[in-house]
Amino acid sequence: MSSAAPHQRMLGAAVVGRLPGLGCAPLALERGERGLFLLWCAYAGLLAFGALLLWRAGAWHRLLDADPTGLTLVIALLFIGCTAWAGRRAWVLGEQRLALDRWIATRTPGASGDWSHEYRSGCAPAGADRATWLQVLGERAHGPHEMAWWLNGIQLKLGLLGKVIGFSILALQLGQVQTFDASMSGQLLKSLTGGLGIALLTTVTGLTGNILLGLQLMRLDRFADALIADAIASAAPPQETPDGDRPHGA
Structure with a gap:
């Protein structure tokens, strides 16, 4: 029922979709008041704690x-922005x-905006087009998630772009080597690892951001699915009696 199904074929979302419990219906905690x-x-707090530990270890500066x-940096900022949007x-x-x-x-x-x-x-008037109103409800619940899934894929694509750039730099540096001298091996390795480092770090960052944001978007989608299902059930017309227009016992 989720409109983000095509996006879930991406690597990060595919991994997220196979993690235990994440593809299930909303948990009891999520269904509670403000549970989601x-x-x-709690999830954002864990991310912030992990980021703090990395900062104290100097990992962010080296990265x-x-x-x-x-x-x-672009991938990290994109992840932070999308995570804040997921909270909202x-x-x-x-x-x-509620x-x-x-x-x-x-x-x-409910009030306006419900x-x-x-x-x-x-759907209440006779002859109402329930299919159209169902599409409207689906757009309300799932429409904004499309852009979030697209940005989630952009993280992965930026990581792959960094890999291409890193290996391109590595290839250019190798092409500039005219002769190999054992005394120059240290300097040569240092220059070559620069391009390799770009390729690996951007790829790892993009994959990590893609998976961690996919965790959030997957739960938002499942919660929206359950919301749509319950809204449809709440608006279901009463079942007709065998006589068609008279209640039971009349």
Whole structure:
């Protein structure tokens, strides 16, 4: 049901989709009040703690110094921006979940901006085009995720671009070698490892960002799927009786 299915064929998302539990329906914690957002906060906290440990170990400085192309920094900034967006999206989906649960429990209609209430209102008139309203509901729940999945793939592509650039630099440096002298081997190896370092570091950074962001987007998609399913169930018309227009017992 997720509109991001074509994007999940990418390497990072394919790995994420096979991790235990991530392709399942929303967990009990996610279904609780603000559960999805709180789960994202915990995940973001782990990421921030890991980034702090890397900074204290000096890994970030060495990573940026070893990549003169700046692609590693671009990938990191893109990941941070998308992660912040995922947190905001988790809050929005949680608000919609609360409104839907309120309707299911008390039949209290939500305020303006309630996607499920909009869907129920559109399907209520006789002869309403339920398919069109279902598409609208799907766009509300899944539409913004398309750009996030695209940016998630861009991280991977930037990493591969860094690999191409790194190996191109390596090939150019090898092409400039006229003669090989044992006394020059140290300097030669130092110059060659520069291009190799760019290729490896950008690729690793792109893959890591792709997988870690895919974890977040996968759970957002599954939560949105469950939201759509419950919204459809809440708007389902009552079953007709055998007589067609009279309730049971009449």
